[in-house]
Amino acid sequence: MQIPVGVSARHVHLSQEHLTALFGAGARLHPKKPLSQPGQFASEEKVDVRGPRGTIQNVRVLGPVRPETQLEISKTDALKLGLQPPVRESGRLEQTPGITVIGPQGQVTLTQGVIVAKRHVHFSPEDARRYGVRDGQSLTLRTTGERGLIFENVTARVSPKYKLDFHLDTDEANAAGLQSGDEAEMIELEGLKAQPMPHFHGNEIIRDDSSPQHEKTTESVG
């Protein structure tokens, strides 16, 4: 069962109140491009976001406006901003960090609203039936290629407003070597074995000492 992949870059959803504060009285969002989920769009509007450690410029505003302002970033972004947002489903904003959002006509300092989006699959009710999944179910998806990964704990989200799409953030997509439009396969894992073969002693072919090594450093990102 193949599912198309949609990669979510960092973005912000604004409330009408915050849209007005950032873009001025009478401001509205100007659709630039439709998104995979029906009725949702990337707008022409962009904002900067400033955290305790750094600023990220030109963060895309998605529309339409929402009841609450919400910034969705990757962990890589979070390190740059100096924040430690939790991994959350969209809209679950309690006990999340705030941030300062800067628009052309003003700025707003949020007391909460920054999350790293939890990976999930959008299903229409028809697709959910076809794939045999229910809302809230935890799925396992496998991607292929040299950086292929198996993602456990992928939340199924079912709504008549949804269209089939496996949503990952940019860290997850880069880690897996995926782009929007690639596909993942829904699988079931059985018989995970924790041990290698007993009585297998490896072999004596070892790497040439002169070959280059790879090291780690604890330098932080950004």
Next chain:
Amino acid sequence: MQIPVGVSARHVHLSQEHLTALFGAGARLHPKKPLSQPGQFASEEKVDVRGPRGTIQNVRVLGPVRPETQLEISKTDALKLGLQPPVRESGRLEQTPGITVIGPQGQVTLTQGVIVAKRHVHFSPEDARRYGVRDGQSLTLRTTGERGLIFENVTARVSPKYKLDFHLDTDEANAAGLQSGDEAEMIELEGLKAQPMPHFHGNEIIRDDSSPQHEKTTESVG
């Protein structure tokens, strides 16, 4: 079988010739901190790297010097720099992109040498025997937690110079919610099933239409 995780942030290895070109005649690397692999160290020295689309400052130089200069970055970094480096084992630099490296005393434009490091586990021969693996073998490692992932195609690298460590880049670590010092488990996958249960038709409990949605945008990173 647990294996400690080592997260590799972006870094550069320099040849003696390039070290001299960047830091001046008689330059040497000053060890700042030992790395997990014996004899390897993070140096006090840093350089900037400039690609066709952007520059990343303060990239740590690792020591000791190598026969060839090599820059190891994440895919997130590659997007910022405007490069498309392949996923490679360290030292396999044929047909990789070049970049300009900028030091305090000069700059060098490489014709090749930029890679995204292929995930791998370092084993001493003793550990390799204990874990039942051989050099070059492809392993499967599983991490746990809310962003837990199963990494297939992890290369085993065996040498008397190595110490047990599972090396990931920052995209992979962020995607999996891992930090250096966490652990992964070596597993075997059996019975991967591609299909969900037949004759299961899901349920009719669907998400409340008023709940927030999550959208994708194709905005690029950086």
